[in-house]
Amino acid sequence: MTTTVAGFVGVTGSAGVKAGVADLSLVHATGAATSAAVFTRSRFAGPSVRVSREADTSGLRAVVVVSGNANVATGEQGLADARELQAWAAGRAGCSPQQVLVASTGVIGVRYPLETMRERLAEVPAVGPVDLGSVARAIMTTDTRPKVASRRVGAATVVGIAKGVGMIEPDMATMLSFVYTDAEVGATELDAMFRRVVDRTYNAVSVDTDTSTSDTAAVLASGAAGPVDPAALEAALLEVGTELVRMIASDGEGASTLIEVRVTGARDDAQAKLVGKSVVSSPLVKTAVHGADPNWGRVAMAVGKCESETDIHQEDVRIAFGGLETYPTLPTPERRAELEAYLANDTVVIEVDLGIADGAFTVYGCDLTEGYIRINADYTT
Amino acid sequence: MTTTVAGFVGVTGSAGVKAGVADLSLVHATGAATSAAVFTRSRFAGPSVRVSREADTSGLRAVVVVSGNANVATGEQGLADARELQAWAAGRAGCSPQQVLVASTGVIGVRYPLETMRERLAEVPAVGPVDLGSVARAIMTTDTRPKVASRRVGAATVVGIAKGVGMIEPDMATMLSFVYTDAEVGATELDAMFRRVVDRTYNAVSVDTDTSTSDTAAVLASGAAGPVDPAALEAALLEVGTELVRMIASDGEGASTLIEVRVTGARDDAQAKLVGKSVVSSPLVKTAVHGADPNWGRVAMAVGKCESETDIHQEDVRIAFGGLETYPTLPTPERRAELEAYLANDTVVIEVDLGIADGAFTVYGCDLTEGYIRINADYTT
Numbered sequence: 001m002t003t004t005v006a007g008f009v010g011v012t013g014s015a016g017v018k019a020g021v022a023d024l025s026l027v028h029a030t031g032a033a034t035s036a037a038v039f040t041r042s043r044f045a046g047p048s049v050r051v052s053r054e055a056d057t058s059g060l061r062a063v064v065v066v067s068g069n070a071n072v073a074t075g076e077q078g079l080a081d082a083r084e085l086q087a088w089a090a091g092r093a094g095c096s097p098q099q100v101l102v103a104s105t106g107v108i109g110v111r112y113p114l115e116t117m118r119e120r121l122a123e124v125p126a127v128g129p130v131d132l133g134s135v136a137r138a139i140m141t142t143d144t145r146p147k148v149a150s151r152r153v154g155a156a157t158v159v160g161i162a163k164g165v166g167m168i169e170p171d172m173a174t175m176l177s178f179v180y181t182d183a184e185v186g187a188t189e190l191d192a193m194f195r196r197v198v199d200r201t202y203n204a205v206s207v208d209t210d211t212s213t214s215d216t217a218a219v220l221a222s223g224a225a226g227p228v229d230p231a232a233l234e235a236a237l238l239e240v241g242t243e244l245v246r247m248i249a250s251d252g253e254g255a256s257t258l259i260e261v262r263v264t265g266a267r268d269d270a271q272a273k274l275v276g277k278s279v280v281s282s283p284l285v286k287t288a289v290h291g292a293d294p295n296w297g298r299v300a301m302a303v304g305k306c307e308s309e310t311d312i313h314q315e316d317v318r319i320a321f322g323g324l325e326t327y328p329t330l331p332t333p334e335r336r337a338e339l340e341a342y343l344a345n346d347t348v349v350i351e352v353d354l355g356i357a358d359g360a361f362t363v364y365g366c367d368l369t370e371g372y373i374r375i376n377a378d379y380t381t
Numbered sequence: 382m383t384t385t386v387a388g389f390v391g392v393t394g395s396a397g398v399k400a401g402v403a404d405l406s407l408v409h410a411t412g413a414a415t416s417a418a419v420f421t422r423s424r425f426a427g428p429s430v431r432v433s434r435e436a437d438t439s440g441l442r443a444v445v446v447v448s449g450n451a452n453v454a455t456g457e458q459g460l461a462d463a464r465e466l467q468a469w470a471a472g473r474a475g476c477s478p479q480q481v482l483v484a485s486t487g488v489i490g491v492r493y494p495l496e497t498m499r500e501r502l503a504e505v506p507a508v509g510p511v512d513l514g515s516v517a518r519a520i521m522t523t524d525t526r527p528k529v530a531s532r533r534v535g536a537a538t539v540v541g542i543a544k545g546v547g548m549i550e551p552d553m554a555t556m557l558s559f560v561y562t563d564a565e566v567g568a569t570e571l572d573a574m575f576r577r578v579v580d581r582t583y584n585a586v587s588v589d590t591d592t593s594t595s596d597t598a599a600v601l602a603s604g605a606a607g608p609v610d611p612a613a614l615e616a617a618l619l620e621v622g623t624e625l626v627r628m629i630a631s632d633g634e635g636a637s638t639l640i641e642v643r644v645t646g647a648r649d650d651a652q653a654k655l656v657g658k659s660v661v662s663s664p665l666v667k668t669a670v671h672g673a674d675p676n677w678g679r680v681a682m683a684v685g686k687c688e689s690e691t692d693i694h695q696e697d698v699r700i701a702f703g704g705l706e707t708y709p710t711l712p713t714p715e716r717r718a719e720l721e722a723y724l725a726n727d728t729v730v731i732e733v734d735l736g737i738a739d740g741a742f743t744v745y746g747c748d749l750t751e752g753y754i755r756i757n758a759d760y761t762t
Contacts, residue, residue, distance in 0.1 A: 043693045044685030073681060073695070073708065108678040109711060213685055283664075283749075284757060291758035297489040300454060304425030304594055312424045314454070327454065330490060368664075369758070370751045376665060377672035377750070 002150045003133040005159050006182040007031065007222025010130030011092075012138040013123070016116035017068035017106065022138035024121075027130060027180065028062035028093035029222045035060035036191035037101060037218035038198050044213045046072030047082040048104040052216065055086075058187035060220055061099040063178050064089035065139045067163070070174060072108040072213045081112045088121050103216045105163065105174040106141055132180065136161035139176055142375075144251055149243035151236040156183035156225035158233070160240040164215075164248050174214040177202060177244055183233050184223035193234040194219045201241030204273065205249050205364045206281050249364040250346070254371025257289050258347040258364065265318075266359030267311055273361040274309070278302045279350060280365035289348050290367035294339035296326035303352060316355030321348065383531045384514040386540050387563040388412065388603025391511030392473075393519040394504070397497035398449035398487065403519035405502075408511060408561065409443035409474035410603045416441035417572035418482060418599035419579050425594045427453030428463040429485040433597065436467075439568035441601055442480040444559050445470035446520045448544070451555060453489040453594045462493045469502050484597045486544065486555040487522055513561065517542035520557055523756075525632055530624035532617040537564035537606035539614070541621040545596075545629050555595040558583060558625055564614050565604035574615040575600050582622030585654070586630050586745045587662050630745040631727070635752025638670050639728045639745065646699075647740030648692055655690065657744035659683045660731060667749035670729050675720035677707035680731060697736030702729065 010027035017023045037057040039049045048071055064085060071078050082102050090097040136146035143163050150159040164175030185193075194217075202217050219237065250258040261280045266272035279285055282302040288295035296319045303317060319327040322342040324335060331339055342348070391408035398404045418438040420430045429452055445466060452459050463483050471478040517527035524544050531540040545556030566574075575598075583598050600618065631639040642661045647653035660666055663683040669676035677700045684698060700708040703723040705716060712720055723729070 041688035042682070042685035043687060043690065044681045044695045073678065075709075108681075109708075213682055283753070287754055287757035290754065293758075297454065300425045300489075301423070301594055304423035306424060307422035309424065314425045327490075328456075367758075368754060370754050372664070373668055373671065373749060373751050373754060376668035377674075377748075 001148065002157050003131050003148060003159055004129060005132070005157050005180040005222065007033070007224035008130065008180050009127040010135060011125055011127045012134050013125065014120045015066045016113050016120040017066060023068045024066055024124065025135045025138040026062060026064045026089055026092060026127065027135055027178070028095070028127065029220060031222070032059070033061055033220050033222050034058065034185060034187040034190050035218060035220045036187070036194040037216065038195065040213060040215035042213045044073065046070055046104065046213050047074065047079040048102045049214060049216065050079065051082045051086055052101045052103065055101060056098045058191060059099060060101050060218065061095040062089050062093040063101045063103070063218060063220070065103045065176065066112070067139050067141050068106040069104060069110060069112055070106045070108045070214050071104040071112055074109070074111050077111055081114060092127060101216070101218055103176050103214065105139070105176060105214055108213065132159050132161050136163070139163045142253070147244055147247040147251070149240045151239050153183060153232045153236040154228040156181055156228045158183070158236045158240050160244050162244040162248060175202065175248060177217040179219040179237065179240060181219065181221045182223065182225035183221055184225070184227045185221050185230070185233060189230060190219060190221055193230070193237060197234065197237045197241050200238060201245045204362065205245040206277060245364050249366045252366035253375045254369040255366035256369055257367040259286070259289055259366055260347060260349045260362060260364055261352065262349060262362045263352045263354065264360045265353040265355045265357065266361070267356045268359040269361050270359070271309060272359045273363065275303055275306050275352060275354065276361050276363035278306050279352060280363045283368055286365070286368035289343065290369050292340055292343040294321050294326060294331070294336065294343055299350060299352065300327060311356055312354055318353040318355065320351040323351070382529065383538050384512050384529060384540055385510060386513070386538050386561040386603065388414070388605035389511065389561050390508045391516060392506055392508045393515050394506065395501045396447045397494050397501040398447060404449045405447055405505065406516045406519040407443060407445045407470055407473060407508065408516055408559070409476070409508065410601060412603070413440070414442055414601050414603050415439065415566060415568040415571050416599060416601045417568070417575040418597065419576065421594060421596035423594045425454065427451055427485065427594050428455065428460040429483045430595060430597065431460065432463045432467055433482045433484065436482060437479045439572060440480060441482050441599065442476040443470050443474040444482045444484070444599060444601065446484045446557065447493070448520050448522050449487040450485060450491060450493055451487045451489045451595050452485040452493055455490070455492050458492055462495060473508060482597070482599055484557050484595065486520070486557060486595055489594065513540050513542050517544070520544045523634070528625055528628040528632070530621045532620050534564060534613045534617040535609040537562055537609045539564070539617045539621050541625050543625040543629060556583060556629060558598040560600040560618065560621060562600065562602045563604065563606035564602055565606070565608045566602050566611065566614060570611060571600060571602055574611070574618060578615065578618045578622050581619060582626045585743065586626040587658060626745050630747045633747035634756045635750040636747035637750055638748040640667070640670055640747055641728065641730045641743060641745055642733065643730060643743045644733045644735065645741045646734040646736045646738065647742070648737045649740040650742050652690060653740045653742035654744065656684055656687050656733060656735065657742050659687050660733060661744045661746035664749055667746070670724065671748035671750050673721055673724040675702050675707060675712070675717065675724055680733065681708060684733060692737055693735055699734040699736065701732040704732070
């Protein structure tokens, strides 16, 4: 798998937050780049999100990430710390601070160890050719594995990295994803296609319905490979994003099964997404999948609780698991055995057809296990 | 505790669904009564809800409940079965079928054992003075204890019963609650006060965010005790309802702690409810309480994810547990020890002040434990 992108250099190192492992990464374009970025809508968004939102998000040159400390709920001091990190990265990247996106993930309510951090930042080696796989590793917190996906688009490459499992140290989930490409693409066009991709990928995954204060996704394009077909580029971005969110869902805290909910026959795609999220987020559906139980009644319940959708009629709904219908045709004993065998897979696809029109959407999640409880209850701050 | 109400008689017995325990109850007024009822808004509402919704909900005389089978997703046959049960109850109560509310709770997708049920119904003893405590027991499914609350209002009595723990047999939660009073009150007035009470009680509790296909709450007033002060009656209904939902939350599947979230300082009560539900439903908050961890960061996250509420500003929010502030004044080590001791209680109160205006709302829930996973994953259909 290609994990380098022409026109980008970088480095991983220590910011003094975590002992013994890389907790800092910097990736930057060697010249001008176009970019697009989206951020958490949380009312408790942290200083990193705040300074990044105020940056030039269509002309970003660099991304700097600290893992192990989210720098959230740290007040004016935390904001000053985020700006200092941004300025350091700008100095290394040879660009203005306004061209640097800052992200931070980990414990909240605790300031960076600023004195140590200053010392360590001074010691970070010079940037050079960068393996984005090592960057994916440096942004991990409780992820059990780094998450990297790449595609070719004509002469260009798209490489995406992500982190996020549902929970971090004793605090909350942060999903970060950064996509680098050497395709040449205008910032306005890139922004439009990235927002469509985000809607179908990062906004289509749920581990536990909780929304982080630090979620960030961005794409940077160096242009080094020249222009490519825009539709092909968008398709590559969608494939990379989809692969990353599937990795996020299957590495969800305590998860043993990736759940994919495909909703079809909806009034429109938005309705399909609403219903899909209701199903994939339902604790009763998630525990049923964990128990390898083809409990279509819980899927029906989760569809039913979309109370605002008065054009959904139970007589018109069809529910299946992996293509095996469970409603309205209830499973025979033989079919039931097939269903149970299917539910033992690592990936379970739940299909819901609403029987209204042609709207469709697929969402991703994971099962709910004792492991999730242990990780989030037994570990105390 | 008073568990009888003048003007009401009843009986418990067998409908042939569960072996060895009462699975049928009938309570009816001996004369005309006023009433009010609310039902699940699920798009997969079952036949019992459908026939009850079509009944004369302001002049109900009788309530018949079957536990152990929800009679949901049973098609036209299930609808016919619900009507047959309604007709049987009307015969016993000496009223029209239109004056009978039908409720059913338990396994879904399975028809009643109609032949057996007909035989058993014929054998149900005649109605007589009824202990509503025994009715509360007859409507239980996986509840670990019956739920009854009562209050005096002048010369009148209000007795409420409820069931619901988050999950039933292998299927979904059903919350049923029936309140009986001998106060004399007009149907229109009763309906208005009951809806206000329902909003503050049954609609303010969440075990796992999943909504049943069968949820039903109703109040019947026989008038036998004559008129009472309407404000006092509404207060009694609110107290009974609150006591019942606290019982439901603390008996939530696998629950070890009742969580009460009191939101104040909101723009209005609706905003306070929205924020309260976000906090009390958050898996990360629920697991933190289970771990006795005063993790205010997760509360902040759950407030923050109310993205539509753009008038919430993190600088104005205050968060406390049992009166012990955790944000913006972060706990000292001494305070932290106090907080941890507080979180070991059976009931944990989380206070969130939004610092906007005077809107307030309290919601109820429970912690999320390994027990919930075991009940819902390890038990398969």
